Amino acid sequence: xxxxxxxxxxxxxxxxxxxxxxxxxxxxxxxxxxxxxxxxxxxxxxxxxxxxxxxxxxxxxxxxxxxxxxxxxxxxxxxxxxxxxxxxxxxxxxxxxxxxxxxxxxxxxxxxxxxxxxxxxxxxxxxxxxxxxxxxxxxxxxxxxxxxxxxxxxxxxxxxxxxxxxxxxxxxxxxxxxxxxxxxxxxxxxxxxxxxxxxxxxxxxxxxxxxxxxxxxxxxxxxxxxxxxxxxxxxxxxxxxxxxxxxxxxxxxxxxxxxxxxxxxxxxxxxxxxxxxxxxxxxxxxxxxxxxxxxxxxxxxxxxxxxxxxxxxxxxxxxxxxxxxxxxxxxxxxxxxxxxxxxxxxxxxxxxxxxxxxxxxxxxxxxxxxxxxxxxxxxxxxxxxxxxxxxxxxx
Amino acid sequence: xxxxxxxxxxxxxxxxxxxxxxxxxxxxxxxxxxxxxxxxxxxxxxxxxxxxxxxxxxxxxxxxxxxxxxxxxxxxxxxxxxxxxxxxxxxxxxxxxxxxxxxxxxxxxxxxxxxxxxxxxxxxxxxxxxxxxxxxxxxxxxxxxxxxxxxxxxxxxxxxxxxxxxxxxxxxxxxxxxxxxxxxxxxxxxxxxxxxxxxxxxxxxxxxxxxxxxxxxxxxxxxxxxxxxxxxxxxxxxxxxxxxxxxxxxxxxxxxxxxxxxxxxxxxxxxxxxxxxxxxxxxxxxxxxxxxxxxxxxxxxxxxxxxxxxxxxxxxxxxxxxxxxxxxxxxxxxxxxxxxxxxxxxxxxxxxxxxxxxxxxxxxxxxxxxxxxxxxxxxxxxxxxxxxxxxxxxxxxxxxxxxxxxxxxxxxxxxxxxxxxxxxxxxxxxxxxxxxxxxxxxxxxxxxxxxxxxxxxxxxxxxxxxxxxxxxxxxxxxxxxxxxxxxxxxxxxxxxxxxxxxxxxxxxxxxxxxxxxxxxxxxxxxxxxxxxxxx
Numbered sequence: 001x002x003x004x005x006x007x008x009x010x011x012x013x014x015x016x017x018x019x020x021x022x023x024x025x026x027x028x029x030x031x032x033x034x035x036x037x038x039x040x041x042x043x044x045x046x047x048x049x050x051x052x053x054x055x056x057x058x059x060x061x062x063x064x065x066x067x068x069x070x071x072x073x074x075x076x077x078x079x080x081x082x083x084x085x086x087x088x089x090x091x092x093x094x095x096x097x098x099x100x101x102x103x104x105x106x107x108x109x110x111x112x113x114x115x116x117x118x119x120x121x122x123x124x125x126x127x128x129x130x131x132x133x134x135x136x137x138x139x140x141x142x143x144x145x146x147x148x149x150x151x152x153x154x155x156x157x158x159x160x161x162x163x164x165x166x167x168x169x170x171x172x173x174x175x176x177x178x179x180x181x182x183x184x185x186x187x188x189x190x191x192x193x194x195x196x197x198x199x200x201x202x203x204x205x206x207x208x209x210x211x212x213x214x215x216x217x218x219x220x221x222x223x224x225x226x227x228x229x230x231x232x233x234x235x236x237x238x239x240x241x242x243x244x245x246x247x248x249x250x251x252x253x254x255x256x257x258x259x260x261x262x263x264x265x266x267x268x269x270x271x272x273x274x275x276x277x278x279x280x281x282x283x284x285x286x287x288x289x290x291x292x293x294x295x296x297x298x299x300x301x302x303x304x305x306x307x308x309x310x311x312x313x314x315x316x317x318x319x320x321x322x323x324x325x326x327x328x329x330x331x332x333x334x335x336x337x338x339x340x341x342x343x344x345x346x347x348x349x350x351x352x353x354x355x356x357x358x359x360x361x362x363x364x365x366x367x368x369x370x371x372x373x374x375x376x377x378x379x380x381x382x383x384x385x386x387x388x389x390x391x392x393x394x395x
Numbered sequence: 396x397x398x399x400x401x402x403x404x405x406x407x408x409x410x411x412x413x414x415x416x417x418x419x420x421x422x423x424x425x426x427x428x429x430x431x432x433x434x435x436x437x438x439x440x441x442x443x444x445x446x447x448x449x450x451x452x453x454x455x456x457x458x459x460x461x462x463x464x465x466x467x468x469x470x471x472x473x474x475x476x477x478x479x480x481x482x483x484x485x486x487x488x489x490x491x492x493x494x495x496x497x498x499x500x501x502x503x504x505x506x507x508x509x510x511x512x513x514x515x516x517x518x519x520x521x522x523x524x525x526x527x528x529x530x531x532x533x534x535x536x537x538x539x540x541x542x543x544x545x546x547x548x549x550x551x552x553x554x555x556x557x558x559x560x561x562x563x564x565x566x567x568x569x570x571x572x573x574x575x576x577x578x579x580x581x582x583x584x585x586x587x588x589x590x591x592x593x594x595x596x597x598x599x600x601x602x603x604x605x606x607x608x609x610x611x612x613x614x615x616x617x618x619x620x621x622x623x624x625x626x627x628x629x630x631x632x633x634x635x636x637x638x639x640x641x642x643x644x645x646x647x648x649x650x651x652x653x654x655x656x657x658x659x660x661x662x663x664x665x666x667x668x669x670x671x672x673x674x675x676x677x678x679x680x681x682x683x684x685x686x687x688x689x690x691x692x693x694x695x696x697x698x699x700x701x702x703x704x705x706x707x708x709x710x711x712x713x714x715x716x717x718x719x720x721x722x723x724x725x726x727x728x729x730x731x732x733x734x735x736x737x738x739x740x741x742x743x744x745x746x747x748x749x750x751x752x753x754x755x756x757x758x759x760x761x762x763x764x765x766x767x768x769x770x771x772x773x774x775x776x777x778x779x780x781x782x783x784x785x786x787x788x789x790x791x792x793x794x795x796x797x798x799x800x801x802x803x804x805x806x807x808x809x810x811x812x813x814x815x816x817x818x819x820x821x822x823x824x825x826x827x828x829x830x831x832x833x834x835x836x837x838x839x840x841x842x843x844x845x846x847x848x849x850x851x852x853x854x855x856x857x858x859x860x861x862x863x864x865x866x867x868x869x870x871x872x873x874x875x876x877x878x879x880x881x882x883x884x885x886x887x888x889x890x891x892x893x894x895x896x897x898x899x900x901x902x903x904x905x906x907x908x909x910x911x912x913x914x915x916x917x918x919x920x921x922x923x924x925x926x927x928x929x930x
Contacts, residue, residue: 021737021848023761024752031745055753093741094748123741149749 028088031151034136035112036101044078045069046090047140047151064148067140076115093121096155098128099136105229117177124174127158130222132191142194142201142214166251167238168218180227183359184344187224193217225338240328243289244341246272255317261300265317267293276346278354283347287373294381298388310379318375325373339366424523430463430540454484461540470533472552479513504544516549528606561664566702573663578608578682588669607638608682617675619909622872626677641686651869655838657831658871660692667701675908691871693878695891700828703894712893721823725836728820729766730843730855736762738851754810763848765809769817772799878906898922
């Protein structure tokens with residue numbers, strides 16, 4: 001009797017079927033999603049991989065990805081509606097990039113992001129970017145080389161650039177959500193743009209030439225106030241932003257020599273500490289930046305064989321960085337009045353009691369607060385040659 | 396279902412007893428006094444079989460004493476019958492006054508045994524069952540007219556295959572010899588390795604009709620007495636008409652008859668069996684097969700090869716880890732592949748997912764069916780290549796490789812990734828040094844594939860939990876199957892997943908022998924130390 005029951009149990013288990021089994025060729029693997037706003041409706045576009053065109057023995061010369069677009073009152077509705085024009089259901093589990101159109105960003109991104117962050121199928125480790133001066137569809141409509149899936153190219157470009165160039169910052173969805181929800185820091189997204197001929201960009205022609213007609217490029221950072229886009233930072237300001245939030249891995253910095261010309265510093269380590277305090281009843285922050293680097297290139301007559309000149313060089317670079325940071329902070333304070341640096345969080349950490357009263361009008365406090373910047377530079381090595389080679393002809 | 400079994404058993408019960416009763420009545424008879432009566436009974440019982448040679452001779456001076464010699468042609472050594480039995484009886488004692496001196500003497504048999512027989516092994520016989528067993532084992536029966544006693548002269552000589560190289564458990568380094576079909580040669584092979592007087596051998600005859608010799612070998616004082624007792628108990632319980640291979644015995648004495656896992660270890664290598672005996676295990680040798688059983692058998696034992704102890708310990712440790720790893724691959728690889736590609740797409744790296752998706756484009760079957768097709772095709776190929784004549788082998792492997800590999804992929808029926816997974820699984824399965832364990836894995840693999848196809852990784856995990864629970868519940872002759880992993884024993888880890896140097900392993904596995912567990916009396920002196928340089 002026991003045995004019969006056991007067999008029935010085992011069999012009934014298999015009767016349930018394979019409840020959410022989906023074969024790989026039933027998935028529309030979506031690598032990038034773009035969200036625009038057109039006439040009060042969301043226009044959602046999904047960049048879906050065409051697997052047969054991506055494989056090693058690739059086939060018919062069709063585009064490696066296809067763009068599915070659909071309008072809807074909500075993002076969710078639009079994505080479900082996509083099945084009207086696609087034989088496979090959108091599978092966003094491997095989403096690499098989310099592009100927000102500029103017009104939507106100006107109106108506010110909060111509502112649009114809700115689905116994306118709520119859905120369990122979506123990972124939160126993809127980058128979010130704002131399409132600068134264009135719509136998301138235009139960005140997703142460009143064929144690329146090196147990475148034949150454009151979304152991969154966007155993802156990898158941002159990743160590499162973020163590690164090697166101080167002015168870009170990759171913001172993943174979870175980081176963005178934290179910024180949007182936090183009282184003491186406003187969100188920043190990287191800007192992305194298409195340059196060149198957008199019409200050729202979507203065709204095979206774009207990848208057939210050495211110089212593509214249209215290229216996707218990351219630009220300066222987009223500044224948000226609450227969930228609305230308020231403007232873009234300049235390159236120097238982006239750099240300073242990364243310096244302050246301690247987000248620089250490696251970069252190159254340029255110092256002007258006293259007697260004209262420049263010296264490049266290859267920054268190997270760039271660490272910063274942000275500390276908040278209340279002084280005379282007013283919030284203040286201390287920013288300590290510690291930079292270690294090598295001399296990358298000398299294009300001036302500084303004699304680096306003398307230990308003193310290394311010291312001078314360090315001083316010069318310290319000044320340079322300090323100025324950039326100070327200038328950027330004032331610029332953001334004056335232009336946008338939005339605390340993208342997270343000074344509020346620093347105050348929150350150091351003076352939680354005072355923060356409770358400060359946070360209500362934080363934007364105003366932020367606009368008026370002072371930041372004490374201190375930069376400490378250490379030059380470690382001078383490279384494989386001594387002075388600049390052009391020195392020889394100058395004498 | 397149970398209803399059918401019961402009915403069958405009842406039927407069996409009703410038919411068997413009469414047969415055995417008639418046989419017993421014939422066997423239990425004692426020998427008759429008259430030679431002719433005895434010869435008649437032998438002839439009647441054996442149905443005048445043509446390979447039974449019965450030779451009547453007359454011995455003593457003037458041929459006063461009638462005697463009979465019986466043996467089975469082909470099982471007995473005819474030359475030595477000629478040289479040592481017939482010659483000594485008919486020529487050497489032809490002048491002896493047997494009649495006069497010996498007729499009243501009841502010990503005539505002893506006289507002949509002590510004076511005339513120039514052979515080694517000799518026994519007296521009074522009963523027919525003993526007579527028949529010896530006769531059909533190849534011994535020579537010597538009967539004298541007027542006496543209800545006879546002699547059994549050990550003279551069996553079977554055409555041997557000889558001691559050949561092991562084919563099922565090959566090693567690079569280590570003895571080449573393997574057991575043979577003859578139990579006597581097999582016991583000798585073990586004796587030759589262990590010359591310990593404590594190495595005991597107890598012989599039984601199992602099988603009502605085959606009357607197969609079964610020997611139980613162990614070292615008294617090292618082997619656990621309880622295990623020895625249990626082995627005897629289980630062997631004595633066997634009631635079967637024929638034993639043709641050690642597999643019969645294994646099935647009849649194993650602990651978990653319904654389990655897929657072997658709880659009895661078998662080997663055809665004398666060094667493996669000798670090592671097992673030295674560790675305190677009990678070996679069961681069965682006449683007619685080169686496969687010797689050892690008990691108790693542990694799970695980890697099936698991942699160990701005798702070569703592990705002949706190679707350097709570091710390499711052995713690495714290889715053993717590799718074996719456990721391949722066990723995992725052979726068990727789970729197709730299941731994990733199915734689970735990942737049909738349920739858990741988010742677990743795969745993006746580029747891998749796209750590459751797999753590209754391969755699956757145009758494949759008409761779901762991943763599970765695809766895997767099943769490939770696995771079954773492979774199992775068919777494997778089974779076919781085992782049984783078919785060797786000459787067709789190469790043709791077979793070409794067809795197999797071509798059909799399973801290239802053609803299926805090119806025709807778009809199977810994705811290339813699936814071929815890789817299935818081949819990897821197949822190869823990983825062969826890493827196992829024992830055939831038994833790889834068979835268990837073969838079967839379990841399909842169960843896991845089914846679980847993966849219907850429940851994804853949840854199914855696989857539940858399956859694994861069930862598997863571990865099952866393995867931990869098994870026992871082999873009272874020893875937990877998963878020992879020394881569960882119950883965990885730290886000192887036994889020296890020779891489980893890794894192997895330490897031999898000078899570090901100074902104890903036997905304690906649960907197996909349970910007494911006298913010291914291998915090396917002085918552990919500190921065991922480590923080889925090079926002489927210190929003198930000044």
